Each structure stands twice: as structure tokens, then as C-alpha cells.
Amino acid sequence: MKQITQNTSPPIITTQPTGGDVPIGTSTTVVCRANGLGSLVYSWERNYGGSWTAVSDGNTMSYTTDTTLTIGEYMYRCRVSNEAGSVESNATIVNVYGRPTITTHPTNQLTTDRMTVTLTCEGDGRGSIRYQWQTSSINGGPWRNISNSNSQSYTVSNLQESKQYRCIVSNEVGGITSNSAIVTVLKITTHPQDREVAQGSTVSLTCTSSVSSGVTFSWTHAGSDVTGQSTSTGNTSTLTIINAMRSDAGSYVCTVQSGSLSVMSDRRTVTVYGPPIITTQPTGGDVPIGTSTTVVCRANGLGSLVYSWERNYGGSWTAVSDGNTMSYTTDTTLTIGEYMYRCRVSNEAGSVESNATIVNVYGRPTITTHPTNQLTTDRMTVTLTCEGDGRGSIRYQWQTSSINGGPWRNISNSNSQSYTVSNLQESKQYRCIVSNEVGGITSNSAIVTVLKITTHPQDREVAQGSTVSLTCTSSVSSGVTFSWTHAGSDVTGQSTSTGNTSTLTIINAMRSDAGSYVCTVQSGSLSVMSDRRTVTVYGSVSYAINYRIDSINGNGYFKYRMGVLLEKTTLFRVLLPGNHMADINPLGIGLFNYR
The missing domain is CATH 2.60.40.10 (Immunoglobulins)
Structure with a gap:
């Protein structure tokens, strides 16, 4: 026999319904879930205005609100029942809303072209509230959206001309436009101009503002206030200077004041003058x-x-x-x-x-300093100087010529008051031409004489007891002295000088007179020396020489060997068969070609 158990417990709500905000003309779905035995039955009720009314007996866990509901707050609840009884869910609110409202509109602002102002617009309503700022000219031009302007406030910086602004506040239902606000830029629209006036004349300066009401004008001259000379009408002020004096000259500035804001005009100059x-x-x-x-x-x-x-x-x-x-x-x-x-x-x-x-x-220049004669050597440097005096652009050109009167030739890169001659090998004459734009003048010529040995003494070979002469000639014939040295020691009483020539004479030459001789020419502080020359003094010596003659290709050769060792500086001459003379050296071995 089957036992029947009677249900004695009503259902239990496990999921309470949840409402929310719903744009007008749309719907939302509320859901209620319950656990229980038996056959569960769902029904939904709505409360609007204070009383609950059934809205659905379709026995479903969910209910979709009506799209025709007007703006307002609606409460919903569900009732779940079985054989043992019923249970009510919590009530939830579904808020049907429309477009937002604006609680704070932007207001008119006054600014300058260097300031920043902030406009504010506040909206109130359900859903996702969005903002979009727009701008237009104050003359009523089309409204244009301002990019990246999607918050309650919008900041205007460095505005150059007056404009009007508004904001659109919207949500999912729609939008509403705020009142427009004008941002007026206080600036000088007409600046005073520079003026030039004669002393005693009347001059006026004019200044115009972008704002015509609630503004005051003031003027300054060189930074100080000007009083009692200006008149203002609307947005224009005129400063009038009667019987202008030199003290009225200077800079003027017009200042426009509106509340705490002020702007200044460009600085302009009034020039008051008398005679030129x-x-x-x-x-x-x-x-x-x-x-x-x-x-x-x-x-x-x-x-x-x-x-x-x-x-x-x-x-x-x-x-x-x-x-x-x-x-x-x-x-x-x-x-x-x-x-x-x-x-x-x-x-x-x-x-x-x-x-x-x-x-x-x-006219053309004059020469105040002429170049002078100079004495030099072929290893020295001398400087010639020529100075000119005159107007205009003074120019110099040096020239050179042989001392025999050859043609004068310009010297390249010689265009200053001085010209330097280095390592001159032969005497020459020089001069300079000093010129300007009118013409030129030529200086006296100056001879640069090179002191040098023109004829050097020569090597000499003489027999002992003979007379030998050495001659030395200088390039300079006047004002020079000659001296001789033998092996580095002075030679005195053996030389004679005539003009530019000196002759050293050795009478009855001895072996002690052999050696090197040098001639020195002196002129003032300058001196030059001749080449070093050798005098060889030899005697007569007889030696027995064994020799042999071979005939090879027609050439005769001999070998000799001497019985004594001779000085290397001694020269010997021997007589060979066939009346041939041969010089022999101190080594004792010789080679002779007798042909």
C-alpha cells in the first residue's frame, strides 16, 4: 500500500526581482525565482500612485514592462503560490525617465585676448548624461560643435574676438540646449596713430574700444596721467592737445577699463618740432x-x-x-x-x-725719405726705406736695375715703404715710385754693393829659393783694406794693395813658406775671405830607382821603390830614360805613361 505525503510548506523566493532606469518608450524585464513543492504559480503586480494592481497572471518567472508607460517610478513585485500557500517577493522600482533638464546655464563673460575664462553648464536626469559645447559668432552665425568639449565646463583661452557659446545636455531619450552665453573680448579696436605737428598746432589722438557700455578711458603721456584734455562718447575717446609745445612730444597710451579688466592701446608718438x-x-x-x-x-x-x-x-x-x-x-x-x-x-x-x-x-705725393746706398755681402740682408707724404691712397712700387744703367724693372710684391734684399750675388741699384690717384714721383736711386772676392788666389808650386806671388781682387775698390794669413797666422810686410787688388809676394821661398793662404777684404764692419789656397815649395833630390818598362798596348809602365820614407806633402820629380819626367809620391811606387 502506497503512502501519500501532504505538502505543508509554501514556496520560498530564491531570486528577488531587480528594477532600474528605463528610457521612456522602452521596456525592461524583471525576474523572480522560487523553490517549492507542488505546482508553483507566478503572478505580477504594479504599484503606481499608491495601490497595487495585477499586471500579469501568465504564470511566468519574468515580466516585461509596458513601453507605453509615462515618466515616473513604478514598483513591481511577484507572488508565488502552491497548494500550501503563497509568498510575495520584495518590491523593486522601475524608473521610466525622459530627457535631462539643465539646472545651471552658462553666463556671459568679459575677458581680454590674453586671459582665460571658464563656462559652466549642469544637467540633471536619468541615464547616461552627455555634454556637447557649441560656438557661434555674436552676429548670429551657425552653431558649430567644439571638438573635445564633452564635460560640464569649457575653458576659453586667448580669445581674439567676441563669441557666443552654449551646451547641449543629452541622454538616451534626447537632448536639451542651454541658454547661450556671450564671451566679450575687451580690446582696443582703433589705436591712436603717430603724429607729427608743428609747434603751436593742435593735434588729436583717438582710441576705440570693443565694448561701448560700462567702460572708462584714461590717457598717459610718457607714463604720467593726462587729465582734462580728453572726451569720451560710447566706445570712443579723443585726446586733444591745443597749442602743442615741445614738452607735449613723446609717447601716448590709451587705457580702457571695465570692472577689474583693462587693456592698453599701442604706444604712439607725438612729435612736436620747430625749425629743422x-x-x-x-x-x-x-x-x-x-x-x-x-x-x-x-x-x-x-x-x-x-x-x-x-x-x-x-x-x-x-x-x-x-x-x-x-x-x-x-x-x-x-x-x-x-x-x-x-x-x-x-x-x-x-x-x-x-x-x-x-x-x-x-696733387701727387712727395718723397720725404729716399733710399740710401748700402753695402752687404752675398750672405747678408739689407733693408731699403722710402717714405712718401700726400693725400689720397699712397702706393709704393720698388724697381731694380743693374749698376751699369740697364732698364728699370718692377719688383713683384714690393708695395710697402721698405724693401729687403737678401743674399744678393751682384751689386744692383734700387728705387721706389710713390703714387696716388693724381700721379707718381720717383725716388733717388740707391746702390746696394756686394762686397765679395772677385779674383781668388791660386794654388802655387815653386822651387825652394824662388819668388811666388798670390793675388786677391775685391768687388769694391774704395774704402777697403786687405790682410793675409798663412796657416792661420797673420802675414805682415809682404803684401801691396792698389785699388781693389792686393798681391802677396814671397821672395826666396823656403820650405817653411809652404802651406795654406787666405786673403781677407775689410770694409767698415763687413769682411769677406778668399778661398783657402796652397803654396808648395820643393827642392832637388836624387835617388837611385830600379825600374822596369813593359810595353803593353803601347803604354809604358814603371815601378820604383825608394830607399827613404818621405813626407806626404813633399813632391818629387824624377828623370827617366828617354828624357821623360815623372812625379813620384811618398809611397815609393809609381806609374808613368811616358808617351
């Missing part, structure tokens, strides 16, 4: 005779400037031009001398004279 002022004095200079130069005078002044020129030569000023030009070109017929020039500049207020300047008309 010379700004560029005439400058003369050196002018080659037969040419001209131009002197220039410049002045600043009011009105029509009139120029005239005067010249002073000999003590009095005379007019030379009234052509009303800033420049004057001198006459090419002027003779050599100094001429003074000045200009006079005038206008309606008066006249002024320039400084006097000198124009020096010059």
Missing part, C-alpha cells in the same frame, strides 16, 4: 685735383625743407648752390687747396646751419 634739425652733417675729404666729390647734409623738420650751400676759400663764405638738394658736388676746376663747405636748411619755422667741412684738393 640737422641729422647728418656734411663730410668732406681728400679729392684728387681735376675730380669732384659730393657732400651731403640731411635734416628733419616740418613742412617743405629748403637746402642751400656755401663755400669758404680765402676767409669769406659765398653761395655756391640754391638748387634745394641735400647734396652738392664740388667743381672739377678747383686748384690745390683746402675749401670749406656748409649747408643751410630752412622751413616755415626757421633755419639752421650745418657744421663746416673741409674738402682738400690735392
Whole structure:
């Protein structure tokens, strides 16, 4: 027999329904789950306005809200029942919402082109609230979205012209547009201009602001306030200077003030002047005779400037031009001398004279220092000097020629007051030409004489007891002295000198007179020495020589051997058969070709 158990427990809610925000015109689904025995039955109720009403008896765990619901808060709950009873879920709220509202609109702002202002717009509502800022010209142009402007605030920096701004606040339902706000840039739209006026005249400066209401104007002159001379109407202020004086000259600035903000105009200059002022004095200079130069005078002044020129030569000023030009070109017929020039500049207020300047008309240069004769050796350096004096661009050119009067030739790269001669091998003459733009003048010529030995003594071989002479000749014949040395020691009383020649004579030459001789030529502090030459003195010696003659290809040879050892410096001559003479050396072995 089967036992039947009776259900005595109602269902248990395991998942409570959850509501949320729902854009108007859409729906959402709430879900309720329960556990229990028997047949579970679900039903749904809604509360709007204070009372619960059934909205579904479809016996489902979920309920989808109606898309026709109006904006508001709706409570939903479910009831689950079985044979043992029923249970209610918690109530949940479904908020049906529309587009957002704007609680804070952006407001008008005043700024400058160097400032930053921040606009604020606050929206309220359900769903995902989004912001988009837009801008337009203040003249009512089209509105354009501003990129990357998606927050409650938008910052405007360094605005150059006034604009209006607004924001659009939106969610899933739609958007709403805020009031527009104008950001006005306070700036100078018309700056005062530079003015030049004559002393005693009236001058006006004008300043215009971008804002016409709630603004005040003020002026400064050279940093100090100007009072009682300006009038303002709307957005324009005018500063008027009556009977302008030199003290009124200088810089002026207009300042526009609105609340705590202010902007300044460009700094402008008022120039008040009387008679002309010379700004560029005439400058003369050196002018080659037969040419001209131009002197220039410049002045600043009011009105029509009139120029005239005067010249002073000999003590009095005379007019030379009234052509009303800033420049004057001198006459090419002027003779050599100094001429003074000045200009006079005038206008309606008066006249002024320039400084006097000198124009020096010059000829060719003169030579104040001529090059002088010089004595040198072929291993020394001498410097020639030539100095010129004169106007213009002084130039130098050195020339050279042989001392025999050959043609003069320019020396390359010799264009200074001095010219240096190094290691000269033969005497020459030099001169320089000094010139300028007019012409040139030639200096005296200077001879550079090279002190050297022109004839050197020669090697000599003489027999003992003979007379031998050595001769030495110098390139210089006057003002020179000669001296001789033998083996480094002075030789005295054996030489005679005539002009540029010295002769050393050795009478009855002895073996002790043999050796080296040097001739020295002295002129002032300079001296040169001849080549070293050798005098050989030999006697007569007889020796028995064994020799042999071989005939080979027609040549005769002999060998000899001497019985004594001779000095290496001794020269011996022997007589061989067939009347042949042969020199033999101290080694005792000789070779002789007797043909």
C-alpha cells in the first residue's frame, strides 16, 4: 500500500526581482525565482500612485514592462503560490525617465585676448548624461560643435574676438540646449596713430574700444596721467592737445577699463618740432685735383625743407648752390687747396646751419725719405726705406736695375715703404715710385754693393829659393783694406794693395813658406775671405830607382821603390830614360805613361 505525503510548506523566493532606469518608450524585464513543492504559480503586480494592481497572471518567472508607460517610478513585485500557500517577493522600482533638464546655464563673460575664462553648464536626469559645447559668432552665425568639449565646463583661452557659446545636455531619450552665453573680448579696436605737428598746432589722438557700455578711458603721456584734455562718447575717446609745445612730444597710451579688466592701446608718438634739425652733417675729404666729390647734409623738420650751400676759400663764405638738394658736388676746376663747405636748411619755422667741412684738393705725393746706398755681402740682408707724404691712397712700387744703367724693372710684391734684399750675388741699384690717384714721383736711386772676392788666389808650386806671388781682387775698390794669413797666422810686410787688388809676394821661398793662404777684404764692419789656397815649395833630390818598362798596348809602365820614407806633402820629380819626367809620391811606387 502506497503512502501519500501532504505538502505543508509554501514556496520560498530564491531570486528577488531587480528594477532600474528605463528610457521612456522602452521596456525592461524583471525576474523572480522560487523553490517549492507542488505546482508553483507566478503572478505580477504594479504599484503606481499608491495601490497595487495585477499586471500579469501568465504564470511566468519574468515580466516585461509596458513601453507605453509615462515618466515616473513604478514598483513591481511577484507572488508565488502552491497548494500550501503563497509568498510575495520584495518590491523593486522601475524608473521610466525622459530627457535631462539643465539646472545651471552658462553666463556671459568679459575677458581680454590674453586671459582665460571658464563656462559652466549642469544637467540633471536619468541615464547616461552627455555634454556637447557649441560656438557661434555674436552676429548670429551657425552653431558649430567644439571638438573635445564633452564635460560640464569649457575653458576659453586667448580669445581674439567676441563669441557666443552654449551646451547641449543629452541622454538616451534626447537632448536639451542651454541658454547661450556671450564671451566679450575687451580690446582696443582703433589705436591712436603717430603724429607729427608743428609747434603751436593742435593735434588729436583717438582710441576705440570693443565694448561701448560700462567702460572708462584714461590717457598717459610718457607714463604720467593726462587729465582734462580728453572726451569720451560710447566706445570712443579723443585726446586733444591745443597749442602743442615741445614738452607735449613723446609717447601716448590709451587705457580702457571695465570692472577689474583693462587693456592698453599701442604706444604712439607725438612729435612736436620747430625749425629743422640737422641729422647728418656734411663730410668732406681728400679729392684728387681735376675730380669732384659730393657732400651731403640731411635734416628733419616740418613742412617743405629748403637746402642751400656755401663755400669758404680765402676767409669769406659765398653761395655756391640754391638748387634745394641735400647734396652738392664740388667743381672739377678747383686748384690745390683746402675749401670749406656748409649747408643751410630752412622751413616755415626757421633755419639752421650745418657744421663746416673741409674738402682738400690735392696733387701727387712727395718723397720725404729716399733710399740710401748700402753695402752687404752675398750672405747678408739689407733693408731699403722710402717714405712718401700726400693725400689720397699712397702706393709704393720698388724697381731694380743693374749698376751699369740697364732698364728699370718692377719688383713683384714690393708695395710697402721698405724693401729687403737678401743674399744678393751682384751689386744692383734700387728705387721706389710713390703714387696716388693724381700721379707718381720717383725716388733717388740707391746702390746696394756686394762686397765679395772677385779674383781668388791660386794654388802655387815653386822651387825652394824662388819668388811666388798670390793675388786677391775685391768687388769694391774704395774704402777697403786687405790682410793675409798663412796657416792661420797673420802675414805682415809682404803684401801691396792698389785699388781693389792686393798681391802677396814671397821672395826666396823656403820650405817653411809652404802651406795654406787666405786673403781677407775689410770694409767698415763687413769682411769677406778668399778661398783657402796652397803654396808648395820643393827642392832637388836624387835617388837611385830600379825600374822596369813593359810595353803593353803601347803604354809604358814603371815601378820604383825608394830607399827613404818621405813626407806626404813633399813632391818629387824624377828623370827617366828617354828624357821623360815623372812625379813620384811618398809611397815609393809609381806609374808613368811616358808617351
